[in-house]
Amino acid sequence: MTALADIKFPWYQNALDLDRVTRDYPPPPDFFRGVFRASRDELRALQERRFLATMKRGWEIPFFQRLWGAAGMQPGDVKGLDDLPKIPSYTVEHIRRSIDANPPFGDFMGVAPGGPDPMPLVLQTSGGTTGLPRPMLYAPTDREVMAILGARRYAMQGMLPGDIVLVAFSLGLTNGGLGNREILWKYMGAVPVMTGGGATTPTRRQIEICEAWGINVVLAFPSYLRHMALVARDEMGIDVRDLKVRMLGSHIGLEDRKTIEELWGAPLYDSYGTHENGTIATECKQQNGMHINDDAFVIEIVDPDTGKVQPDGERGTTYITTLFRHSAPQIRFNINDVSSYMTGGDCPCGCSFRRLTKIYGRNDNMVKVRGVNVFTEAIGVAVAEDSRSNGEFFCVIERFGESGREELTVMVEVLDLAAHGAAVKQDLERRLKEVIGLRTVVSPVGVRQLDPHTGLSQTSKIKRLLDKRKAS
Numbered sequence: 012m013t014a015l016a017d018i019k020f021p022w023y024q025n026a027l028d029l030d031r032v033t034r035d036y037p038p039p040p041d042f043f044r045g046v047f048r049a050s051r052d053e054l055r056a057l058q059e060r061r062f063l064a065t066m067k068r069g070w071e072i073p074f075f076q077r078l079w080g081a082a083g084m085q086p087g088d089v090k091g092l093d094d095l096p097k098i099p100s101y102t103v104e105h106i107r108r109s110i111d112a113n114p115p116f117g118d119f120m121g122v123a124p125g126g127p128d129p130m131p132l133v134l135q136t137s138g139g140t141t142g143l144p145r146p147m148l149y150a151p152t153d154r155e156v157m158a159i160l161g162a163r164r165y166a167m168q169g170m171l172p173g174d175i176v177l178v179a180f181s182l183g184l185t186n187g188g189l190g191n192r193e194i195l196w197k198y199m200g201a202v203p204v205m206t207g208g209g210a211t212t213p214t215r216r217q218i219e220i221c222e223a224w225g226i227n228v229v230l231a232f233p234s235y236l237r238h239m240a241l242v243a244r245d246e247m248g249i250d251v252r253d254l255k256v257r258m259l260g261s262h263i264g265l266e267d268r269k270t271i272e273e274l275w276g277a278p279l280y281d282s283y284g285t286h287e288n289g290t291i292a293t294e295c296k297q298q299n300g301m302h303i304n305d306d307a308f309v310i311e312i313v314d315p316d317t318g319k320v321q322p323d324g325e326r327g328t329t330y331i332t333t334l335f336r337h338s339a340p341q342i343r344f345n346i347n348d349v350s351s352y353m354t355g356g357d358c359p360c361g362c363s364f365r366r367l368t369k370i371y372g373r374n375d376n377m378v379k380v381r382g383v384n385v386f387t388e389a390i391g392v393a394v395a396e397d398s399r400s401n402g403e404f405f406c407v408i409e410r411f412g413e414s415g416r417e418e419l420t421v422m423v424e425v426l427d428l429a430a431h432g433a434a435v436k437q438d439l440e441r442r443l444k445e446v447i448g449l450r451t452v453v454s455p456v457g458v459r460q461l462d463p464h465t466g467l468s469q470t471s472k473i474k475r476l477l478d479k480r481k482a483s
């Protein structure tokens with residue numbers, strides 16, 4: 012039997028070279044003096060180097076050996092980023108199959124717990140709503156670089172050392188809450204206050220904490236920011252503008268930025284991330300497109316029908332190639348989010364990183380109703396524009412009659428249902444016809460009536476759609 016004193020306990024501080032990590036992926040303030048202003052040529056050269064290292068790492072991992080081998084690829088075939096479009100892409104379905112065939116973590120990670128030379132690993136997951144969520148293991152350098160990229164995001168948006176930050180993203184298996192804790196205390200000198208979502212800390216208590224502890228930054232999903240402001244106003248008699256919160260950090264997508272900024276009296280910043288990688292792209296103070304961390308990712312926007320890379324300005328599916336990952340590197344991972352590159356030159360902030368316009372939704376959140384492509388996110392924008400509603404909505408798609416006619420019903424919470432229900436129905440049906448090009452049935456309901464459908468007060472992963480066609 013091995014004596015306890017002879018077991019190898021891996022110490023985090025010995026598992027990575029922190030000086031090197033912060034040199035290679037500088038956090039603020041070094042970031043602003045360095046790669047933030049690098050020329051496009053310098054960035055491309057950096058990407059080329061890191062991409063070839065990532066390909067080498069990929070060939071060590073069974074998942075890629077299988078995927079690439081099946082496409083007839085040999086090590087050394089890919090000579091640089093110009094060859095990227097020749098590499099087969101893959102989706103979350105490939106990842107699920109890898110996990111099924113090689114439980115519990117799949118064969119795409121390239122790292123595993125235990126063994127003779129154990130590595131300190133963190134496990135977080137996707138925000139799966141049905142069945143087990145997908146696990147992701149992070150090696151020490153991965154986790155540090157992710158924290159650094161997150162710190163760049165908040166610094167670009169105006170967060171400062173000493174800020175007291177309410178983190179109202181879910182705690183637990185998903186990465187949003189705990190990932191932010193690492194960002195804030197390791198690389199921002201800001202103080203994370205880990206309230207989590209409404210299921211962890213009731214919303215009223217969150218407001219009380221904002222008031223008592225001088226919270227000056229709030230991080231949460233747009234729907235929860237709206238919910239907080241309305242609970243404060245309607246149940247506590249508090250105008251959240253009086254809390255003097257200086258900035259709001261979120262993932263906005265197609266939600267309405269303006270109504271939330273007006274409720275809080277503070278700017279709301281967008282960003283784009285995945286549970287696998289943390290912050291991929293972020294808005295700066297200009298609020299005009301999201302700068303991709305070009306030294307850590309190569310992002311392709313691909314036509315989902317042809318598989319060809321789209322010209323700038325055209326929408327397509329987002330393919331991610333990571334340049335920093337040791338565990339679970341991603342090389343042409345089709346993440347299924349719809350976005351486009353911005354056109355029209357450099358950002359006034361001085362950052363040379365290229366920008367994505369925004370995330371228009373997920374290809375798989377897109378539903379076809381009577382032949383029309385509909386993003387539920389776009390419906391949310393129209394609902395949020397109507398101040399008689401609190402912005403909460405839930406969509407149901409059903410088939411009716413022998414003809415199987417498809418009907419989209421949008422249930423909407425109306426603040427004063429008796430006074431405004433009928434008018435909201437009429438106005439919103441007209442507005443939705445304009446916005447999504449489809450006739451819908453709007454069904455006004457009272458405040459909180461949709462909670463059981465959306466899960467708003469319980470989780471930050473809000474449900475917006477029930478497609479009953481699939482059940483039948």
Ligand SMILES: [Zn+2]
Pocket residue numbers: 294295296297302358359360361362
């Ligand atoms: Zn900028």
